[in-house]
Amino acid sequence: MVKAAALLLLGGVLLLASALRLRRRRRTLALLRSRLGLARTRPRPRTPSPWPKRILGAALLGSALSLGGGVLFGGMGFGLLLLALFLYDQRQLARAREAEEEAWPDVLHELAAGLEAGLSAFSVLEAVARRTPPPLGPLLTRFARDVALGAPVAEATALLEREGRTATAKLFAGSLRLHSEAGGALGPSLRTLENAARARLRLKRKVHALTAQGRFSAAILFALPWAVMAVMEAANPHYLVPLLTTPLGRLAVGVTLLLMGVGAIWIRSLIRWEV
Numbered sequence: 001m002v003k004a005a006a007l008l009l010l011g012g013v014l015l016l017a018s019a020l021r022l023r024r025r026r027r028t029l030a031l032l033r034s035r036l037g038l039a040r041t042r043p044r045p046r047t048p049s050p051w052p053k054r055i056l057g058a059a060l061l062g063s064a065l066s067l068g069g070g071v072l073f074g075g076m077g078f079g080l081l082l083l084a085l086f087l088y089d090q091r092q093l094a095r096a097r098e099a100e101e102e103a104w105p106d107v108l109h110e111l112a113a114g115l116e117a118g119l120s121a122f123s124v125l126e127a128v129a130r131r132t133p134p135p136l137g138p139l140l141t142r143f144a145r146d147v148a149l150g151a152p153v154a155e156a157t158a159l160l161e162r163e164g165r166t167a168t169a170k171l172f173a174g175s176l177r178l179h180s181e182a183g184g185a186l187g188p189s190l191r192t193l194e195n196a197a198r199a200r201l202r203l204k205r206k207v208h209a210l211t212a213q214g215r216f217s218a219a220i221l222f223a224l225p226w227a228v229m230a231v232m233e234a235a236n237p238h239y240l241v242p243l244l245t246t247p248l249g250r251l252a253v254g255v256t257l258l259l260m261g262v263g264a265i266w267i268r269s270l271i272r273w274e275v
C-alpha cells in the first residue's frame with residue numbers, strides 16, 4: 001500500500017515538473033521572439049496556470065486513497081479528480097463562449113448605428129467596448145487600445161481573430177481587415193454580420209430546446225445508479241461493503257465508472273450540435 005501510494009505521488013510530482021519545465025520553455029521562447037523582433041503584436045498577458053497545483057493536489061489525494069483502499073482506489077481518485085477539473089474548465093470556457101456569442105449582436109448593432117451617424121469606426125468601437133460586459137468587452141477594449149497606440153490594423157485584427165472564441169469574432173475581424181485594406185462602407189457589412197449573428201443565436205436556442213429531452217434522459221441515466229446505491233445503503237448498510245473491500249468489487253466499481261464515462265462522452269456527442 002505504502003509503495004503504491006509513493007509511486008502515485010512520485011508520478012504526480014514528475015508530471016508537475018514536466019508541466020513547469022514546459023511553461024519555462026514557452027516563456028524563454030516568447031522572450032527570444034520579442035528580442036528578435038518576431039513578436040510584432042503585444043502578447044496577451046497570461047495568468048498562472050492552475051494545473052500544476054491541481055496535479056499535485058490530485059497526486060496527494062490519490063496517495064491518501066492508496067493508503068486506505070489500495071492502488072486501484074488511488075488511481076481512480078487521481079484520474080477522477082483530474083477529469084472533474086478538466087470538465088469544469090471546459091464548462092467555464094463554454095459559458096464564456098456563450099456569453100460572448102450573446103453579446104455580439106448588440107455590439108454590432110451599436111457599431112453600425114455609430115457608423116451610420118458619421119462617427120469613425122474605432123472611436124465607436126472604443127465607446128461600445130467600455131459598455132460591453134466581459135468576456136467580449138475586455139477583448140474589444142484591448143483591440144481598440146492596440147490600434148490607438150499605432151499597431152497595424154492587420155496585426156490587431158489577426159490577434160482579435162485568434163483570441164475570439166466565436167465565429168462572429170472571426171468574421172468581424174475579417175470585415176475590419178478588409179475595410180482597412182480595400183476601403184468602402186463598413187456599416188452595411190456590420191448590419192449583415194449582425195443579422196447573421198442573430199440568426200445563429202435563434203438557431204442555437206432552437207437546437208438547445210430540441211435536445212433538452214436528451215440531456216434530461218442522460219441526467220436520469222447517470223443519477224439512477226447512485227440513487228439505487230443510496231437506497232440500498234439505507235436499507236442494508238452491509239450490503240455494499242464487498243464493493244469497497246474486495247478486489248473484485250473494486251474492479252467492478254472501476255469498470256462501471258469507466259463505462260459511465262464512455263457513455264457520457266457518447267451521449268454528449270449525440271446531443272451536442274455546433275451552430
